[in-house]
Each structure stands twice: as C-alpha cells, then as structure tokens.
Amino acid sequence: MALQFEAFHAGGLAPGWNLLVQGHSDSGEDRFEINFLSETGDIVFHIKPRFSSATMVANAFQGGRWGQEEASSVFPLVLGEPFEMEVSSDAEHFHVHAQEHKVLQFAHRHRPLAAITRVQVLSDHRLAQVELARKGLSWGAGGY
Numbered sequence: 001m002a003l004q005f006e007a008f009h010a011g012g013l014a015p016g017w018n019l020l021v022q023g024h025s026d027s028g029e030d031r032f033e034i035n036f037l038s039e040t041g042d043i044v045f046h047i048k049p050r051f052s053s054a055t056m057v058a059n060a061f062q063g064g065r066w067g068q069e070e071a072s073s074v075f076p077l078v079l080g081e082p083f084e085m086e087v088s089s090d091a092e093h094f095h096v097h098a099q100e101h102k103v104l105q106f107a108h109r110h111r112p113l114a115a116i117t118r119v120q121v122l123s124d125h126r127l128a129q130v131e132l133a134r135k136g137l138s139w140g141a142g143g144y
Contacts, residue, residue, distance in 0.1 A: 001031050005121040005130040012114035014089035017134045019119055021085045023127035025051065025077060031124035034087060036094070036116050044110035045094050047087065051079050056096065058106045072096075072104040082128070089113075 005021075007013075013036060021034065030052055036045040043061040050057060054075040060067045076099040077083045086097040091113070093105040110116060121130055 001033070001122045001124055003120060004123045004127050006118065007132045008118045010117060012112075012116055013119055013132075014094070014108070014113040014116045015091045017089055017132065019087045019121075020129070020131045020133075021121055021127065022082070022129045023123065023125050024082050025079050025125050033122050034085070035120045035122070036087075037118040037120065038110055038115045039117050040115075042110065044108075044116050045087075045106060047085075047094075047096055047106075049075070049077055049085075049098070051077065056098070056103045058094075058096070058104060060109045062110065067109060070104065070106060074098075074101060074103045076101045076103075 019034065023032075025032070030048065030050045033046060033048040035043045038044050042063070046059050046061065048057050054073070056072045056075055057069055058071075059069045084099060088095045089108075093107055095105050096103045119132060121127065
C-alpha cells in the first residue's frame with residue numbers, strides 16, 4: 001500500500017482538526033486506510049473501509065498490539081465510484097463521515113491528545129484530494 005499523504009503537527013492533531021479525503025475506489029481490494037499516530041509511533045486511531053464486507057472498521061495499535069476492533073455497517077461507499085471521507089476530532093471522540101453520512105465515532109484511547117502528532121493516508125486507490133485543516137489553517141495536496 002502506498003503512502004499518499006502524511007502530515008505532522010508538533011502541537012497535536014486532536015481535538016479540532018479535520019481530515020478530508022476524496023478519491024476513487026477503482027480496485028476491488030481493501031487497500032485504503034487512515035492512521036493517526038502518536039509521538040511514540042503508536043497508531044492511536046486507524047480507520048479502514050472494507051469493501052469486501054461493506055463495513056468500516058476502526059481500532060488502535062498501542063503498546064505493540066491491536067485493541068478491540070469497532071465496526072460499522074453504515075457503508076455508503078460504492079466500489080468503482082468517487083468517494084469522500086472526513087475524519088474530525090473533539091475532546092472525547094474521533095468522528096468519521098463518508099459521503100456525508102455519519103459512519104462511526106471512536107472514543108479516544110490515547111491521552112494526552114496533544115501527543116497525536118501525525119496523520120497518514122495509505123492507499124492504492126486514486127486520491128483526488130487530501131486536506132488537513134484546523135480553524136482556517138490548512139495543508140493539502142491534490143492531483144494524484
């Protein structure tokens with residue numbers, strides 16, 4: 001899986017940040033994921049659409065092992081069609097929307113939130129735009 005986007009913010013990426021990913025699901029494989037990482041490299045939030053089972057799964061990888069997986073059967077993505085996913089954070093949860101539908105919310109398992117400093121988008125699908133923004137500040141990349 002290719003790293004399509006990565007951003008780092010020393011002040012922390014939660015709460016108050018918003019990640020928007022637009023692309024095209026042009027493969028039958030589940031080759032797309034978003035990871036928020038801590039300063040120590042733990043994956044504090046992992047979200048992955050599984051087209052094969054029409055579920056959205058979320059988890060965290062901390063202390064060398066995966067935690068309890070959470071899944072949502074709300075799956076508005078369609079294989080072969082353009083998609084839009086948005087991940088935001090408040091003080092208690094990560095919130096995931098796809099095609100403007102609320103897909104799931106995931107309670108923060110890592111504290112302090114300021115230690116969540118990096119976000120990655122890994123995908124073999126074609127991504128049109130990735131944007132990370134907070135209160136008018138944004139870093140983005142487009143044209144993949």
